[in-house]
Amino acid sequence: MEPASVGLPASAFRRRLLTGLAAAVGTEPVPAMRRPGKAPLAVADPAPGETPATFATAPDRVGWLQKATYGFSTPEDYDLLQLPGATADEKWTHWVERQLAPASIADADCDGRLVGAGFTTLSKTLQQLWAQHYGDTTNYYNRMLPAAETECATMIRAVYSKRQLFERMVNFWHDHFSVFGWEYDIGPIFAHYDREVIRPNVFGNFRALLEQVATSTAMQFYLDNYASRGADFNENYARELIELHTLGVANYFGPGDPFAVECLDSLIHCPASMPAGYVDNDVYEAAGALTGWTIRNGHWQYPADNDGTFVYRSDWHDRRNKIFLGEYLPANQPAMQDGRMVFDRLVAHPGTARFIAGKLCRRFVGDTPSQALIDAVAVQFNTHINAPDQIARMLRTILLSAEFKTTWGTGMRRPFEMTMSALRGLGANFAPRPDNTSAWTMTERLVSHLQQTGHRSFYWGPPNGYPDRQSAWASTGSLAMTLKLLAWVPEMRVNNDGSSAFLADIVAQTRVAIPNAGARTATAIMTYWSTRLLGYQPEPTLSVATAFLRQNAGAGDPVNIDEDVWNTGNLARHYTQQRLRTAVGMLLMSPDYFRR
Template sequence: MMLSRRNFLKVFGVSGLSFSGLATTLAKAPPGTFAPAQIGERDPIQHIINRLTFGPQPGLYDYISQIGVDEFIERQLDYESIQDNETDHRLQAFPLINEHGGDLIADMDNNRRRVLIDLIGSWLTRAIYSNRQLYERMVHFWSDHFNVYINKGPVLFLKLDDDRDHIRPNAMLSFIDVLRASAQSPAMLFYLDNALSNDFAPNENYGRELLELHTLGVNGGYTEDDVKAVSRVFTGWSITNFREPNSPPGRFIFRRVAHDSREAIVLGEVIPANSGIDAGYQVLEILAKHPSTAQFISSKLIRRFVADTPPQSLVDLCTQVYLDTGGDIKSLLREIFRSDEFWQAPPKFKRPFEYVVGLLRVLNYDVQRPRRFYETVAYLLISMGHLPFNWPAPNGYPDVGRYWMDNLLPRWNAALAAMFYDEDDTSPDYTGLVAMLQNAGVINDAEAALQFMARYMLGRELTGDELTITFEFMRGSTDDLWEQLILGTVLILASPAFQYK
């Protein structure tokens, strides 16, 4: 997002604010100020909003307050019952997400930019507007877990199918469902070099990552012999090309002629000879049922929703739930969300995508020209190192705060830009923010209004020191109360507290 000085001056009539002024204010803040809400002061509803959704949005807190936290969790788990017509309408701006990627490869050069905008734009649209917030978070989780890199060959095009047909339909089912879907994803098979793997020259990339990153984990108890055996089993799992007589390009195909049909032994279990494609299905079942997989998947889910260092007590509990339910994803999530460890979790640093989407949600953006706007947002995410599907390694973007904490300058710039953006008929919902303050009866009281915004955005009020710092920042450029509140809100959005969830 580019901050428009013309619109900044036109809308706010102030000239003293700058990026350096914001950065200086935050840098000079005493240690401990603008800290994220701690366990003892955390609002349960705000905690649920921060962990199950992409952040606060007008009306969401009141909605959860009315139906209760437990009911909100259950409704989010039952995502298919949630009406989401507005999101579906907004997605019409991205028609290529309904196309098969293989059909677009023939004109790759002309289609690449359009596909990228549609893919990233649809992800941003769903994260910002969808009522199925937990479902979207799980789509993001599995897209990291089964990571593919869109800058390798035609993977960008094949990712359209991977997202629509492989990840999304299985994101809340059982682990074997999403594992099997990924194993037959043309994007995955090309990315990990399995499309050309054959009985004469089996490629071990997919077999190794299937064991190390998708199922058992690096310490899951497999051997090099297991890697070789699994790689042989998956020879012939491939992708159609332009020379296929009866099938369009870019679809999954099992090439029996390229398959190593000999007997294989995986983790001590015999895969009979001449089993064809069923040999691969059998291996996936073995891996999905393994205790190491149960522990590995449980740990990653807990890291995503609870803490960078998953509490072992919760890992053990979820591992047993996984084994008891056959890897049922909803059962695992339900166990996590009702655990003491979840409710006592330390603050977790937002990854850049979460932070940017959180800005747009909390400011209630109504994006009118989504293709142009989201292309701008995509460049912002690139500057932050977190454009979706742009991580080259198969392990997916890091899910620990220490990786992201050293790149705060683009976030501060994003907070300024989000607050003052006014291009393409798109801007923050100032009318809605005013209405919120009026309904709360604080529109004419600077301190009360600021505390209201802090509770809405941070889940807690500002301390005395934080109020002093914020008022100095607010009043340095203008005497107008509303303009001061806008500046104070910028500081809240750029503060360390809003970087956490």
């Protein structure tokens, strides 16, 4: 019996698929994270023992690569045949070690595409960005060009870089230390935040990354610490530092007495007097400790200081003694010592290790990683707390774990990840760049689609970063826009004018893959594209897409993709190139493509 979707128009297929996806992933609401300065809101984890729906198991290496990259783009990617090792596990270990040393991976194609795009702001110093873009208050395009070029470069790297794990971790830290990249004051200097703060620390030391974020111009603007002075401190950054960047809301004990919080037993890097969690008073003490950490922005007291770089102003600092997480901070300490003691105390707290470990496991394993894996990764955080490769050690533990290798389908890929994966899998010749003309360009249309899905790069307003859980992306609105985007990807053209070349010539690639025209049956064609895009041939997805391409012809009849015509006199010749592109789009819209 043929699948129920056979013969459906593409629009009807999308509607049916949307209904099925919504049912498969669930649509429970996610509490909205508060904006800076408001009371913290705890986001509950699933109840103990609760597990989301699981799906059909994918072949091992396909699932591994799909979770650790933006999607495989060649057969060699998922076969790993070019790597040493006798078994799949040995090959995977070699792949992980190579990816954890990104500088050793030649990336000439990606580098060449970045150069060819003609970006003008990505290598500018912070001072140049400040003078040439932040200082431009009349030309909005020029002012926000650094953010726009960073967005385009991010897409190029996601699609073409061979340093895939590195790019996935860049995305992770941008979510963890999220700033709204398109804010009026942040957009002009956003290229610096990406290039000098996030990227150099991707696999490095968390404590070092934490302070670099704190002193970055982007974070100073976003959470207002640049204006925090003395007794009139601003708590926005201090609260998010504790609630979102380190301890997490699970360790929040409310507005009560800090001395009423029970203390933890002596643990590695954790003094016995360390409280189990934080209260509001710890937020206020941290905010005071970080007063005077600001930027040179031409403030009326220092009008000559105006290049956008970080500066510590001792005359703005709250110099009183403080108590933070049970530790005494003496009055009148040396420059920046109060703030650095706050960072040290936060990183030493075991709650931070568990929080960071849990987020990493959720990103790379699934929505509900086991507590045992989280604990193992937290041990790496604590044991190597001062190591320059602390984060790489945590990632290695995750990616080589049995849980990573055997868990499949407990999470859902997010719209940006699926779109970049589609471009990789389709072999798109993709060159996005900002455009200041009145034309509706391919880049603008793609960015618009991503924004409609809710997952445009650096466009998340609240400070908690884009969510990881599938429930956040399972609303019918987000799913509908994601399906619309994935259906359009095979139709993307270089200039988006309806006549220029396709970014991915699916017809030509099919001819190359199956050179014998007589062998190009619907089954052969869709098996090829299913293997290429999904890595395997899941059912009923493959049968539905094959039947859509085949329609009423015999199963063994070849599909004529050399002509884009309708010939009623010969059923074997009425399969058009457009139908092939639509059938490939159906694979991209399938539930199998959403799973991770």
